[in-house]
Amino acid sequence: MPLAPAILDRLRSAVGQGHIRTDPDVCRAYGVDALKRGHPADAVATPASTREVQAIARVCHETRTPLVPRGGGTGYTGGAVPVHGGVVISMERMNRILEIDEGNLLAIVEPNVITGDLQDAVERLGLFYPPDPASLRQSVIGGNVAECAGGPRAFKYGVTKQYVLGLEAVLPNGSVIHTGGKVVKNVVGYDLTHLLVGSEGTLAIITKVILRLIPKPPVQAALRATFSSVAAAVNAVTEVIRARVIPAALEIIDEDSLDAVSHFLGGGALAPAGTGALLLIEVDGLAEQVSEEADRVARACRVAGATEVLRAGSETERQELWRVRRELSPSLRVISSLKFNHDVVVPKARVPELFDLVDEIRRRFSLRIPCFGHVGDGNIHVNIMVSPEDTAAIARAHEAERVLFEGVVRLEGSISGEHGIGFAKAAFLGLELSAETIAIMRAVKAAFDPHGILNPGKVF
Amino acid sequence: MPLAPAILDRLRSAVGQGHIRTDPDVCRAYGVDALKRGHPADAVATPASTREVQAIARVCHETRTPLVPRGGGTGYTGGAVPVHGGVVISMERMNRILEIDEGNLLAIVEPNVITGDLQDAVERLGLFYPPDPASLRQSVIGGNVAECAGGPRAFKYGVTKQYVLGLEAVLPNGSVIHTGGKVVKNVVGYDLTHLLVGSEGTLAIITKVILRLIPKPPVQAALRATFSSVAAAVNAVTEVIRARVIPAALEIIDEDSLDAVSHFLGGGALAPAGTGALLLIEVDGLAEQVSEEADRVARACRVAGATEVLRAGSETERQELWRVRRELSPSLRVISSLKFNHDVVVPKARVPELFDLVDEIRRRFSLRIPCFGHVGDGNIHVNIMVSPEDTAAIARAHEAERVLFEGVVRLEGSISGEHGIGFAKAAFLGLELSAETIAIMRAVKAAFDPHGILNPGKVF
Numbered sequence: 001m002p003l004a005p006a007i008l009d010r011l012r013s014a015v016g017q018g019h020i021r022t023d024p025d026v027c028r029a030y031g032v033d034a035l036k037r038g039h040p041a042d043a044v045a046t047p048a049s050t051r052e053v054q055a056i057a058r059v060c061h062e063t064r065t066p067l068v069p070r071g072g073g074t075g076y077t078g079g080a081v082p083v084h085g086g087v088v089i090s091m092e093r094m095n096r097i098l099e100i101d102e103g104n105l106l107a108i109v110e111p112n113v114i115t116g117d118l119q120d121a122v123e124r125l126g127l128f129y130p131p132d133p134a135s136l137r138q139s140v141i142g143g144n145v146a147e148c149a150g151g152p153r154a155f156k157y158g159v160t161k162q163y164v165l166g167l168e169a170v171l172p173n174g175s176v177i178h179t180g181g182k183v184v185k186n187v188v189g190y191d192l193t194h195l196l197v198g199s200e201g202t203l204a205i206i207t208k209v210i211l212r213l214i215p216k217p218p219v220q221a222a223l224r225a226t227f228s229s230v231a232a233a234v235n236a237v238t239e240v241i242r243a244r245v246i247p248a249a250l251e252i253i254d255e256d257s258l259d260a261v262s263h264f265l266g267g268g269a270l271a272p273a274g275t276g277a278l279l280l281i282e283v284d285g286l287a288e289q290v291s292e293e294a295d296r297v298a299r300a301c302r303v304a305g306a307t308e309v310l311r312a313g314s315e316t317e318r319q320e321l322w323r324v325r326r327e328l329s330p331s332l333r334v335i336s337s338l339k340f341n342h343d344v345v346v347p348k349a350r351v352p353e354l355f356d357l358v359d360e361i362r363r364r365f366s367l368r369i370p371c372f373g374h375v376g377d378g379n380i381h382v383n384i385m386v387s388p389e390d391t392a393a394i395a396r397a398h399e400a401e402r403v404l405f406e407g408v409v410r411l412e413g414s415i416s417g418e419h420g421i422g423f424a425k426a427a428f429l430g431l432e433l434s435a436e437t438i439a440i441m442r443a444v445k446a447a448f449d450p451h452g453i454l455n456p457g458k459v460f
Numbered sequence: 461m462p463l464a465p466a467i468l469d470r471l472r473s474a475v476g477q478g479h480i481r482t483d484p485d486v487c488r489a490y491g492v493d494a495l496k497r498g499h500p501a502d503a504v505a506t507p508a509s510t511r512e513v514q515a516i517a518r519v520c521h522e523t524r525t526p527l528v529p530r531g532g533g534t535g536y537t538g539g540a541v542p543v544h545g546g547v548v549i550s551m552e553r554m555n556r557i558l559e560i561d562e563g564n565l566l567a568i569v570e571p572n573v574i575t576g577d578l579q580d581a582v583e584r585l586g587l588f589y590p591p592d593p594a595s596l597r598q599s600v601i602g603g604n605v606a607e608c609a610g611g612p613r614a615f616k617y618g619v620t621k622q623y624v625l626g627l628e629a630v631l632p633n634g635s636v637i638h639t640g641g642k643v644v645k646n647v648v649g650y651d652l653t654h655l656l657v658g659s660e661g662t663l664a665i666i667t668k669v670i671l672r673l674i675p676k677p678p679v680q681a682a683l684r685a686t687f688s689s690v691a692a693a694v695n696a697v698t699e700v701i702r703a704r705v706i707p708a709a710l711e712i713i714d715e716d717s718l719d720a721v722s723h724f725l726g727g728g729a730l731a732p733a734g735t736g737a738l739l740l741i742e743v744d745g746l747a748e749q750v751s752e753e754a755d756r757v758a759r760a761c762r763v764a765g766a767t768e769v770l771r772a773g774s775e776t777e778r779q780e781l782w783r784v785r786r787e788l789s790p791s792l793r794v795i796s797s798l799k800f801n802h803d804v805v806v807p808k809a810r811v812p813e814l815f816d817l818v819d820e821i822r823r824r825f826s827l828r829i830p831c832f833g834h835v836g837d838g839n840i841h842v843n844i845m846v847s848p849e850d851t852a853a854i855a856r857a858h859e860a861e862r863v864l865f866e867g868v869v870r871l872e873g874s875i876s877g878e879h880g881i882g883f884a885k886a887a888f889l890g891l892e893l894s895a896e897t898i899a900i901m902r903a904v905k906a907a908f909d910p911h912g913i914l915n916p917g918k919v920f
Contacts, residue, residue: 103809148647175896182807185839185877187608187658188892190901194654198647215704244675289749347642349563379645417645432648436635441650443907
């Protein structure tokens with residue numbers, strides 16, 4: 001349904017003629033994200049300043065027009081999709097690194113700075129912004145904040161949440177708030193910063209982000225260990241922690257995933273015969289510490305029954321060890337273009353039970369489900385692969401999803417560790433949260449957005 | 461104003477006759493915390509279970525009776541004081557460690573577990589709960605969570621917030637919610653966990669806490685470095701970070717504070733003549749790393765112009781280095797029994813400007829103001845010392861407070877890094893937060909507590 005001309009006029013006068021677009025191609029393109037199930041926008045706004053964001057919000061608030069913030073469009077749960085139409089507010093022109101403050105170890109950025117670009121900029125100064133979602137060359141800080149992006153380094157360094165010191169954000173009614181600030185400790189009033197992080201663009205539009213930085217660890221070492229089973233690999237994780245090492249990355253890749261990569265790379269074996277799971281482990285820090293920690297990791301893996309432990313002796317070898325992880329996504333794309341990509345998380349010690357559950361689902365629904373992920377955090381990417389033409393398989397995949405989520409909740413886990421709920425998982429919220437908990441979340445939503453205009457149809 | 465007999469009857473039937481007390485001595489004792497400016501409760505309730513907390517909340521909600529949660533009563537801003545009377549709900553009977561889960565590195569506790577007791581219990585298993593408020597032998601986890609307690613180790617390990625994985629909490633209307641859980645990553649719905657942390661008992665009553673643990677660092681090393689000025693000491697902090705070391709503690713003690721301790725201990729010199737500031741630095745981790753990091757710290761301090769660098773060679777020497785820090789509180793108590801104890805925080809690089817500001821305040825208001833604190837976080841305890849009989853000095857101290865807070869905000873800091881707002885600092889909230897930001901916080905408060913019964917008169 002096109003927006004009323006009066007609304008469009010007001011929007012145009014807020015941000016300028018050329019920054020409100022309504023041509024169908026544009027509205028369709030901005031209506032889709034990495035979930036690939038979209039809905040066209042009625043208009044796309046590209047403001048250049050907080051003031052312009054405020055003006056757009058005011059128009060939408062007063063006219064009860066849906067308003068959907070969009071960053072890099074790399075989300076897997078449709079968080080940026082305007083499911084009720086309305087205005088997509090793309091932050092693409094607000095993409096400057098405003099300040100890198102070496103003395104205070106912080107950066108101030110506009111929301112549409114590409115995460116990888118920020119990392120490059122701070123690393124040139126010997127600093128480090130650890131969160132490393134797989135999409136880091138496409139996704140932007142604003143979206144990372146809205147979704148609380150994770151990544152392999154989260155095990156040692158934490159997720160996006162742990163790096164957001166403060167925010168400037170525009171409320172649905174157009175007023176601007178400042179939360180947190182340039183200090184690492186702040187207990188003045190409620191922690192709105194962390195309420196907004198992960199709120200999936202449903203509470204406020206982020207217009208500025210103050211990020212904590214840390215010194216860049218000078219040295220990395222990578223190891224690869226193979227195991228006959230997932231259970232043995234998880235035991236190795238426990239042994240590593242018992243050895244007092246917190247690796248910078250601790251990734252697991254299961255047999256199905258290894259098969260996919262092997263097939264993609266031409267069929268050669270990637271690991272010893274009988275490998276049921278592979279761990280990629282990276283430690284970082286000062287040279288002496290890294291060397292000692294790598295020794296401890298190798299020992300811990302052997303104690304847990306590793307069939308082989310490789311240790312990169314050079315940067316080339318390190319990149320080679322990581323190759324199998326990097327080739328996972330393209331490899332899975334070759335198996336099938338339709339992937340139900342879930343990011344469930346369970347308490348670490350229950351990861352073997354999660355893999356047992358996936359095995360059961362594979363058999364029961366005759367589905368191919370390669371799994372890999374951040375085992376140190378118990379956060380596993382479960383990829384249900386189906387052919388887009390096979391409607392029967394798609395139906396089975398949907399059934400399998402529900403069984404997976406129910407099982408994860410039974411294992412005291414969470415249905416999403418990284419991707420959020422968006423609209424793709426909204427139907428499952430009640431599996432994990434009680435009616436009372438959802439009710440108070442809805443009350444918080446109503447406090448921020450009484451007319452329900454901001455990113456409607458999401459989360460709940 | 462005594463509570464109506466009907467209300468008392470309902471409370472008694474909720475938790476049992478003996479667990480609702482109204483005798484004046486008890487009501488006075490539970491009306492005071494470490495701020496030492498109290499107001500008596502009308503009744504003191506001591507529930508033993510979440511169900512009993514719910515029953516009490518329901519009675520207070522329906523009868524619009526103020527309800528004030530209380531943990532260890534060690535807060536410095538009056539957070540546990542029933543300023544409008546009503547029922548103080550002391551969590552003292554809910555004091556069990558329910559579970560220490562070594563496999564998943566977490567603990568589940570009731571709110572009134574003493575923080576130091578939990579630390580002892582997990583350390584016996586080789587695990588570590590880092591947050592270390594000075595009150596850790598008296599304060600309790602529930603209070604630490606409500607206030608987001610910090611401590612010296614926050615620089616490396618973060619504050620309480622970074623260790624809370626999940627909460628069970630009772631809303632003012634008596635319903636119970638569960639936030640977060642046993643997993644370290646969770647992006648399902650809003651992050652109510654971190655909204656409740658630091659909310660000073662104004663949003664919900666915490667009845668259970670799931671805490672993240674980490675492996676205990678096996679080795680510590682302590683260093684002490686003296687400098688001719690605060691600015692030189694802060695330079696040393698920058699040099700330490702540049703040397704890629706994140707110390708477990710990084711404490712500064714100024715000249716006034718050193719004088720107080722020296723006087724308390726009998727007058728001997730505690731540091732070389734001309735010392736303007738002293739740094740206590742502790743590094744921890746694996747033995748090899750600790751030794752290397754201690755070398756780097758010593759070098760960094762010398763580069764920054766340290767007049768002396770001492771390094772503890774044994775545990776006894778380490779305790780000796782920390783002695784001056786430990787004796788600070790008793791030493792200040794000797795100077796004066798009335799202490800306006802503030803916990804301001806500024807961006808680290810602006811700490812010298814903060815000390816300049818304090819110097820100016822000292823001169824302008826003729827006040828003695830020893831300062832010490834967590835310089836790595838820019839979080840400095842500013843102690844305005846006055847005699848309780850000297851009403852003129854007390855008036856000057858109040859003026860000085862406002863000048864301090866205004867200056868801190870000008871330095872892009874925050875008026876509280878650890879103690880919170882309570883009622884003692886409520887008048888200053890508007891110095892730091894805009895009207896729009898306070899308005900949305902109030903809307904959040906109303907979403908949780910529509911009748912304003914929970915800990916009224918606080919924060920706002």
